[in-house]
Amino acid sequence: MGVGLEVTTQDGIETPGPCPCSGCGASVPGGEAGWPLESGPLAVLLGPDVQPGEQPSWVDHSYRILRASVWNYYAEPYDLGERAFRDFLKLARAGFHVTVSPSQARHFPGRTVCIEIVGPESAEASRG
Numbered sequence: 001m002g003v004g005l006e007v008t009t010q011d012g013i014e015t016p017g018p019c020p021c022s023g024c025g026a027s028v029p030g031g032e033a034g035w036p037l038e039s040g041p042l043a044v045l046l047g048p049d050v051q052p053g054e055q056p057s058w059v060d061h062s063y064r065i066l067r068a069s070v071w072n073y074y075a076e077p078y079d080l081g082e083r084a085f086r087d088f089l090k091l092a093r094a095g096f097h098v099t100v101s102p103s104q105a106r107h108f109p110g111r112t113v114c115i116e117i118v119g120p121e122s123a124e125a126s127r128g
């Protein structure tokens with residue numbers, strides 16, 4: 001059983017908790033708005049010469065949560081397209097575990113879908 005942080009929205013859809021994305025700004029233990037460019041999924045997707053603002057459109061309402069010394073990356077877009085699926089494949093081939101989960105949505109449950117990405121370097125960090 002995880003830490004209980006159940007929230008029910010106006011629509012009566014349960015969420016795993018409030019949303020720490022930059023737009024919502026909720027305080028979540030271990031949570032941080034946005035993704036870094038120099039590590040994690042964006043470093044793999046965009047390479048070393050990336051400029052701020054170049055992130056893919058599906059990386060919307062992004063945040064990450066540190067759990068047991070492991071960064072779990074989240075994005076909650078309203079739509080997923082060809083670019084997103086190509087990126088998921090690229091991340092999977094790089095050793096990331098990508099999960100698409102409507103029930104984990106925090107930003108706008110029922111409208112946004114939660115993309116959870118746990119990376120290979122996170123797995124390294126969790127070993128110690």
Ligand SMILES: [Zn+2]
Pocket residue numbers: 019020021022023024025061106107108
């Ligand atoms: Zn949000």
